[in-house]
Amino acid sequence: MKTVIPVELPQDQYDITIATDGLQYLGAWLAATGKRGKVLLVSNPVIFKHYGQTALNSLTEAGFDVCQCILPAGERYKTLRSIEKIHTVAFENRLERSSTMVALGGGVIGDMTGFAAATWLRGIAVVQVPTSLLAMVDASMGGKTGVNHPHGKNLIGAFHQPSLVLIDPNVLSTLPGREFRAGMAEVIKYGIIWNEGLFEQLEQAKRLDQMRYVGEELLHDILKHSCQAKADVVSQDEKEAGLRAILNYGHTIGHAVESLTGYKLVNHGEAVGIGMVAAGAIATTLNHWPQTATDRQLTLIQKASLPTQLPENINIDDILITLRSDKKVKSGKVRFVLPKRIGEAFVTDQVTDDTIRSVLEKMF
Amino acid sequence: MKTVIPVELPQDQYDITIATDGLQYLGAWLAATGKRGKVLLVSNPVIFKHYGQTALNSLTEAGFDVCQCILPAGERYKTLRSIEKIHTVAFENRLERSSTMVALGGGVIGDMTGFAAATWLRGIAVVQVPTSLLAMVDASMGGKTGVNHPHGKNLIGAFHQPSLVLIDPNVLSTLPGREFRAGMAEVIKYGIIWNEGLFEQLEQAKRLDQMRYVGEELLHDILKHSCQAKADVVSQDEKEAGLRAILNYGHTIGHAVESLTGYKLVNHGEAVGIGMVAAGAIATTLNHWPQTATDRQLTLIQKASLPTQLPENINIDDILITLRSDKKVKSGKVRFVLPKRIGEAFVTDQVTDDTIRSVLEKMF
Numbered sequence: 001m002k003t004v005i006p007v008e009l010p011q012d013q014y015d016i017t018i019a020t021d022g023l024q025y026l027g028a029w030l031a032a033t034g035k036r037g038k039v040l041l042v043s044n045p046v047i048f049k050h051y052g053q054t055a056l057n058s059l060t061e062a063g064f065d066v067c068q069c070i071l072p073a074g075e076r077y078k079t080l081r082s083i084e085k086i087h088t089v090a091f092e093n094r095l096e097r098s099s100t101m102v103a104l105g106g107g108v109i110g111d112m113t114g115f116a117a118a119t120w121l122r123g124i125a126v127v128q129v130p131t132s133l134l135a136m137v138d139a140s141m142g143g144k145t146g147v148n149h150p151h152g153k154n155l156i157g158a159f160h161q162p163s164l165v166l167i168d169p170n171v172l173s174t175l176p177g178r179e180f181r182a183g184m185a186e187v188i189k190y191g192i193i194w195n196e197g198l199f200e201q202l203e204q205a206k207r208l209d210q211m212r213y214v215g216e217e218l219l220h221d222i223l224k225h226s227c228q229a230k231a232d233v234v235s236q237d238e239k240e241a242g243l244r245a246i247l248n249y250g251h252t253i254g255h256a257v258e259s260l261t262g263y264k265l266v267n268h269g270e271a272v273g274i275g276m277v278a279a280g281a282i283a284t285t286l287n288h289w290p291q292t293a294t295d296r297q298l299t300l301i302q303k304a305s306l307p308t309q310l311p312e313n314i315n316i317d318d319i320l321i322t323l324r325s326d327k328k329v330k331s332g333k334v335r336f337v338l339p340k341r342i343g344e345a346f347v348t349d350q351v352t353d354d355t356i357r358s359v360l361e362k363m364f
Numbered sequence: 365m366k367t368v369i370p371v372e373l374p375q376d377q378y379d380i381t382i383a384t385d386g387l388q389y390l391g392a393w394l395a396a397t398g399k400r401g402k403v404l405l406v407s408n409p410v411i412f413k414h415y416g417q418t419a420l421n422s423l424t425e426a427g428f429d430v431c432q433c434i435l436p437a438g439e440r441y442k443t444l445r446s447i448e449k450i451h452t453v454a455f456e457n458r459l460e461r462s463s464t465m466v467a468l469g470g471g472v473i474g475d476m477t478g479f480a481a482a483t484w485l486r487g488i489a490v491v492q493v494p495t496s497l498l499a500m501v502d503a504s505m506g507g508k509t510g511v512n513h514p515h516g517k518n519l520i521g522a523f524h525q526p527s528l529v530l531i532d533p534n535v536l537s538t539l540p541g542r543e544f545r546a547g548m549a550e551v552i553k554y555g556i557i558w559n560e561g562l563f564e565q566l567e568q569a570k571r572l573d574q575m576r577y578v579g580e581e582l583l584h585d586i587l588k589h590s591c592q593a594k595a596d597v598v599s600q601d602e603k604e605a606g607l608r609a610i611l612n613y614g615h616t617i618g619h620a621v622e623s624l625t626g627y628k629l630v631n632h633g634e635a636v637g638i639g640m641v642a643a644g645a646i647a648t649t650l651n652h653w654p655q656t657a658t659d660r661q662l663t664l665i666q667k668a669s670l671p672t673q674l675p676e677n678i679n680i681d682d683i684l685i686t687l688r689s690d691k692k693v694k695s696g697k698v699r700f701v702l703p704k705r706i707g708e709a710f711v712t713d714q715v716t717d718d719t720i721r722s723v724l725e726k727m728f
Contacts, residue, residue, distance in 0.1 A: 010375065080444050084513075091515045094689070119483070122510060122521040123603075146486060149448075151455045157486040158522055239487075325458070 001216070003224045007141070007231045009238050012161040016141060016227045018220065022168040023054050023129065027062025030100065030127055033163055038099040039064040040090055042113040044073035047105045047131050050174050055104050055129065064100075067093040071112070075263055078108050078147050080156065086116035100125040100163065106132035106179075107139035107268075111154070114145030118160030125163040131171045133183025134269055137190070137226035140165050142234040142247075152325070153259070159239060167227070169219050172211050182269020184208050184304040185250070187222050189276060190229040192297060193249045196343030198225040202300055209305035246345045249337040250276035253360075256322040261311055273306035274363070281359040282351055283338040293342055310363045319360060320353055365580070367588045371505070371595045373602050376525040380505060380591045382584065386532040387418050387493065391426025394464065394491055397527055402463040403428040404454055406477040408437035411469045411495050414538050419468050419493065428464075431457040435476070439627055442472050442511050444520065450480035464489040464527065470496035470543075471503035471632075475518070478509030482524030489527040495535045497547025498633055501554070501590035504529050506598040506608075516689075517623070523603060531591070533583050536575050546633020548572050548668040549614070551586050553640060554593040556661060557613045560707030562589040566664055573669035610709045613701040614640035617724075620686040625675055637670035638727070645723040646715055647702040657706055674727045683724060684717055 002019040017029060030039070039059050043052055048070050059066045069089040071082050086101070095101075103113030103126065110128050117126035128140035146157020172180065191199030201221060207213035214222070230247065237244040254275030257266055266274070280294040301308050323334045333349040340346055366383040381393060394403070403423050407416055412434050423430045433453040435446050450465070459465075467477030467490060474492050481490035492504035510521020536544065555563030565585060571577035578586070594611065601608040618639030621630055630638070644658040665672050687698045697713040704710055 080448060084444060087513055087520060088515070091513060091519065119510075119520050119522055121519060122508065122523055144486065146483075149451055149455060151452070155455065155485060156451060156483050158483055159486055 001220045003220070005224070005227050005231050008235050009161060014161060014163055014165065016165040016167065016231060018167045018169070018223050018227065020168065020216070020220075021170055022166055023051060023171065024058050026055055026102070026127075026129060026166055027058040027060070027064060029166060030059070030064070030102075030164060031062045035100050035125060035163065036063070036098070037065060038093060038095050039066045039102055040086070040093065040095055040099065041066060041068045041102045041104055042086055042109055042116070043068070043070055043104040044109055045070055046073055047109070051104060051131065051171055055102070059102070071109070073108070075108055075148070078112055080147055082112055083116050083119070083147060086112065087120055090116070090120050095120065095124065097121050097124055100127060102127045102129060103140075104129045104131065105135070106130065107135045110135050110139050111145050111157070112147060114143070114160050114162070115147055115157055118145050118158040123160065126160065128162045128165045130165070130167060132175055133172060133180050134186060136167045136223060137183060138186045138230065140167070141227060141230045143238065153255075153263070167223060169216070169223060172219070175211070177210050178267065180211050181209055181304050181306055182267050185269035185273040185276070185301070185306055187226050188297070188300050188304065189249050189272065190226045191300075192276070192339050192342055193246045193337070193345040194229040194232065194343060195225050198222070198229070199300070199342050201225075203296070205303070208300075208303050245335065245347045246337050249339070249345050250279055252323065252326070252334065252336050253278040253319065255326060256319045257310065257314065259322055260314055260318050265311055266307070270307050273301045273304070273308065274310060277301060277308045278359055278363060279336060279338055281362070282336065282355055283340070285355055285359060286338070286351070289339050289341060293339065296342070310360065312364070316357055316360050320356065323356075365584045367584070369588070369591050369595050372599050373525060378525060378527055378529065380529040380531065380595065382531040382533070382587050382591065384532065384534055384580070384584075386530055387415060387535065388422050390419055390466070390491075390493060390530055391422040391424070391428060393530060394423070394428070394528060395426045399464050399489065399527065400427070400462070401429060402457060402459050403430045403466055404450070404457065404459055404463065405430060405432045405466045405468055406450055406473055406480070407432070407434055407468040408473055409434055410437055411473070415468060415495065415535055419466070423466070435473070437472070439472055439512070442476055444511055446476055447480050447483070447511060450476065451484055454480070454484050459484065459488065461485050461488055464491060466491045466493060467504075468493045468495065469499075470494065471499045474499050474503050475509050475521075476511060478507070478524050478526070479511055479521055482509050482522040487524065490524065492526045492529045494529070494531060496539055497536060497544050498550060500531045500587060501547060502550045502594065504531070505591060505594050507602070517619075517627070531587055533580070533587060536583070539575070541574050542631065543633075544575050545573055545668050545670055546631050549633035549637040549640070549665070549670055551590050552661070552664050552668065553613050553636065554590045555664075556640065556703050556706055557610045557701070557709040558593040558597065558707060559589050562586070562593070563664070563706050565589075567660070569667070572664075572667050609699065609711045610701050613703070613709050614643055616687065616690070616698065616700050617642040617683065619690060620683045621674065621678065623686055624678055624682050629675055630671070634671050637665045637668070637672065638674060641665060641672045642723055642727060643700060643702055645726070646700065646719055647704070649719055649723060650702070650715070653703050653705060657703065660706070674724065676728070680721055680724050684720065687720075
């Protein structure tokens with residue numbers, strides 16, 4: 001199975017290619033975009049062990065001059081220090097403006113490689129080869145790149161669109177189950193904010209908690225519809241001036257929960273799941289969407305074995321304080337994405353602290 | 365005197381305002397672009413002592429909520445560490461996506477503030493208030509921002525256009541004479557690559573080596589024509605795909621000389637002066653422009669009291685090696701900008717090492 005989703009932006013255009021066993025065509029497909037010369041592959045030790053050789057061979061066979069930079073795995077290495085490491089390898093191997101960086105890994109590797117490419121010689125090409133479900137359906141597309149600041153996540157970054165996104169669903173076979181479920185939270189999100197058909201397809205699935213129960217065909221569909229949803233939104237609003245904000249559905253409360261649990265107890269996808277439960281309940285409280293929709297959403301999140309309640313020892317006052325320090329705050333007002341029906345969402349800054357509090361109190 | 369030069373780019377448009385005593389209108393003119401809210405002023409201790417209070421007062425009176433970050437002066441602080449310092453102040457003062465950074469200083473402050481703004485929350489607005497002649501006619505415009513990598517200058521960076529460039533010629537009164545002359549090298553460059561009228565105006569001036577001998581009127585004209593030249597070129601080629609490369613006239617050999625003398629013995633403008641002498645001689649050797657033009661250029665560079673010979677203990681082989689490591693090298697070929705007449709230049713990769721060597725040997 002192979003699906004190509006073209007992404008059209010005002011100044012860039014690139015393809016998202018979803019293909020079983022696609023990794024072995026990385027070199028050929030990169031060459032097909034017109035690229036030649038040097039490639040710097042960035043990965044982490046775990047991913048590199050599984051897929052590094054296939055990627056390197058593919059690039060070398062297509063005539064690229066390849067070097068590599070292997071960074072330790074984990075969000076805590078997503079820093080300017082790691083960017084400097086990538087840049088040092090780029091310097092040592094004399095990467096030129098016409099060279100390419102390839103991110104082989106999950107969201108952390110993708111964000112860092114994208115940012116390193118955005119800032120090396122004021123911007124060279126980057127190819128995203130996401131290896132986690134979360135990165136496949138979200139981080140690898142749309143051009144958001146960056147690292148963490150000691151005081152907050154993703155505060156440092158740049159918009160830098162990839163030249164190619166290559167998604168090989170096979171690589172998910174080595175992804176831990178918990179990370180698969182985390183990615184499923186973003187998939188459910190696309191169903192709610194953009195694609196009712198995807199939502200209904202997910203409702204019909206027997207299980208959504210492990211790759212082997214989802215099956216090759218549904219997985220391909222999930223990837224296709226999720227990537228198409230993101231491509232649609234990003235094409236209409238590359239720099240997050242308006243529409244793109246809906247991609248943050250579930251992320252407002254979600255980010256606060258992640259932050260307050262030190263990014264350890266709850267991972268990003270789990271936090272988004274909790275955030276969607278909260279946002280859905282807020283929307284119902286404010287009469288934007290019916291209780292039945294909130295219930296259908298809850299059922300789906302549970303089917304993916306994602307948590308739907310707040311962590312026990314989290315404090316609601318702390319959540320409210322954290323919401324105000326989010327980088328998406330505009331003139332001091334917290335913006336929420338709320339669903340208006342399954343398949344459509346909107347942005348509002350008219351949610352009061354009292355409403356947030358009353359919803360969260362029921363989520364323990 | 366006040367001149368406004370509009371810069372039109374595919375996705376951005378901004379004004380370069382050249383105005384005597386313009387610094388006191390910084391706040392008003394920033395507000396006129398539609399900006400409100402928080403401003404982070406970045407400067408160095410020397411510049412801040414002279415002009416910080418005027419800038420802060422102007423911003424505060426216009427209703428902005430202002431904070432500041434004062435970084436040590438000097439190229440050796442143009443690092444990712446300094447960017448982190450700016451970001452920390454941005455975090456502490458809760459700068460939002462709608463906030464603005466203002467660079468009050470020379471090229472180093474401008475490059476760093478631009479890069480910090482480009483990468484904070486994936487890009488916030490920046491205003492350039494250049495205080496050196498070099499920054500006024502070159503670095504503050506065109507959107508090139510960045511820092512140095514331990515292995516090379518300006519290897520890390522991004523394109524990020526300012527929202528406003530405010531040039532107040534009065535602030536040059538505190539600029540050391542040597543730095544004034546360094547800026548004059550870039551002014552002469554614009555005469556050669558773009559504006560024959562500017563070149564002739566410079567020829568008619570009695571002296572070009574110190575601000576007080578140049579006079580207010582000619583200085584305004586010099587700033588106007590230089591900024592217009594850069595604006596013309598950048599508008600036609602924002603990302604340095606082609607035409608913009610001509611701005612590097614004198615910079616090929618110049619960068620090598622700067623690098624090989626450790627960025628200390630020879631400053632950037634002086635290096636560009638030496639580089640223009642070399643490029644002019646190469647163009648004459650290759651029959652692209654006449655000896656008389658090379659001579660006129662030499663006379664002008666001397667009138668600005670800029671060096672026209674290579675530093676004594678520099679090695680020509682080292683220059684040739686350094687040329688190959690320049691970030692503008694494309695597929696291993698060194699690109700030179702050569703004049704074809706006064707007011708027009710072109711880019712070529714057809715200059716042999718033998719030609720370079722024979723020209724440089726006569727420059728001791």
